[in-house]
Amino acid sequence: MKYYIGIDLGGTNIVAGVVDENFSLIATASNKTNAGRPADQIAETMAQTAAQVAEKAGISMEQIESVGIGSPGIVDSQKREVIFASNLDFYNAPIGQLLEDRLHRPVFLANDADAAAYGEFMAGAGKTENGQHISNMVAITLGTGVGSGIIINSKIYNGYGFAGGEFGHTVICLNGRPCSCGRKGCIETYCSATGLITTTKEHMQSNPDSLMWKLCDGDLDKVDGRTCFDAAEQGDKAGQAAVEEYTNALGEAIVNAINTLQPEIICLGGGVSKQGENLLRPIRSYMDRFCFDRFAAHRTQVRIAELGNDAGIIGAALIGLQAE
Ligand SMILES: [Zn+2]
Incomplete structure (x- = not known):
């Protein structure tokens, strides 16, 4: 079985979930964002939340294929930077790299609305009758x-x-x-x-x-x-x-x-x-x-x-x- 971690980076909470290869959400964990902190501190909290959710799901970080972050604001998904997010006070914040340095797994980044759309596309309403x-x-x-x-x-x-x-x-x-x-x-x-x-x-x-x-x-x-x-x-x-x-x-x-x-x-x-x-x-x-x-x-x-x-x-x- 393959596993993936998704992180919803919100202005109030950081929520992480483990998703299996059938696209089922099998565990979640959350911590307060405490927005306004520098990006490396937010990345640290994301890494902790990811570790907590992996433990809850009973799997090790080595078993995780990849990690994705859904962030508010304008997001450069290639550079894996949040270009601008007012509610996080982020300007050109390289949170993809910062999280990858901590988890040692491939990290991807998307805008949160885009991530939600992709979730529906892959695992929800994205199929014909x-x-x-x-x-x-x-x-x-x-x-x-x-x-x-x-x-x-x-x-x-x-x-x-x-x-x-x-x-x-x-x-x-x-x-x-x-x-x-x-x-x-x-x-x-x-x-x-x-x-x-x-x-x-x-x-x-x-x-x-x-x-x-x-x-x-x-x-x-x-x-x-x-x-x-x-x-x-x-x-x-x-x-x-x-x-x-x-x-x-x-x-x-x-x-x-x-x-x-x-x-x-x-x-x-x-x-x-x-x-x-x-x-x-x-x-x-x-x-x-x-x-x-x-x-x-x-x-x-x-x-x-x-x-x-x-x-x-x-x-x-x-x-x-x-x-x-
Ligand atoms: Zn308008």
């Missing part, structure tokens, strides 16, 4: 923001200077909602859970009789990503309108991705994706109306992610397999 493996996938995470990872020819694609693949920061509404990146109308401002909550509140404010007010005890601060979906299911007109506005925006975004790349699979993860068929049904209808591939023999499928929070660790563990 007949279970066939695919080569091209776009993974979109609908969380606090909109994360994305693009897989082309079975490899992570992120552009000339490793700053591409930021699908969430492409615009779907000119002069629309302001975005943290400085633009207006980015996909993230409409399709993230945060964007969904904004849309829900707008519909509540213009519909004082909506059931959504009851669902959040009359308190706008209690609105979450489920509020309008729950109300819609109970027949609330304003709830249905909010869901429709949200799924139309997500539909436009997904049609953009398909008309640009036409991957075999678009995979949706993150909190909002828990809506499952209630989300997929209107998206598929949007795709049937507007995708160029509606005239093609082979069409993109949209699916819900399967690995949840484990995608990042499993994907990080398997980064080294891209070369094979």
Whole structure:
């Protein structure tokens, strides 16, 4: 049996996992990141976490084929450096080499959203309905923001200077909602859970009789990503309108991705994706109306992610397999 270690380097926690050759996660361990420390100290904590998880899994470091790190920010996966990550205070931090010096195993590095996409591609939603493996996938995470990872020819694609693949920061509404990146109308401002909550509140404010007010005890601060979906299911007109506005925006975004790349699979993860068929049904209808591939023999499928929070660790563990 072959084993791999994946490390999810977050601003709060460093989580390491052992993944076997069947892509199953067999053990995890975590420590606090204590962000703001120099890169060599963070690498030391990553090495300790890796050693802890190997021990938990009952294997020695010599049995590990390779180690992968999923890091936030802009990542040079060739030099194995984090070019810039604001929440770690990293600038050109050579964490790949620093970890390799400590573990004496081959270390690979990817952006965390790319690692999660690769995890779904290899071990989760990245197969057709007949279970066939695919080569091209776009993974979109609908969380606090909109994360994305693009897989082309079975490899992570992120552009000339490793700053591409930021699908969430492409615009779907000119002069629309302001975005943290400085633009207006980015996909993230409409399709993230945060964007969904904004849309829900707008519909509540213009519909004082909506059931959504009851669902959040009359308190706008209690609105979450489920509020309008729950109300819609109970027949609330304003709830249905909010869901429709949200799924139309997500539909436009997904049609953009398909008309640009036409991957075999678009995979949706993150909190909002828990809506499952209630989300997929209107998206598929949007795709049937507007995708160029509606005239093609082979069409993109949209699916819900399967690995949840484990995608990042499993994907990080398997980064080294891209070369094979
Ligand atoms: Zn943006």
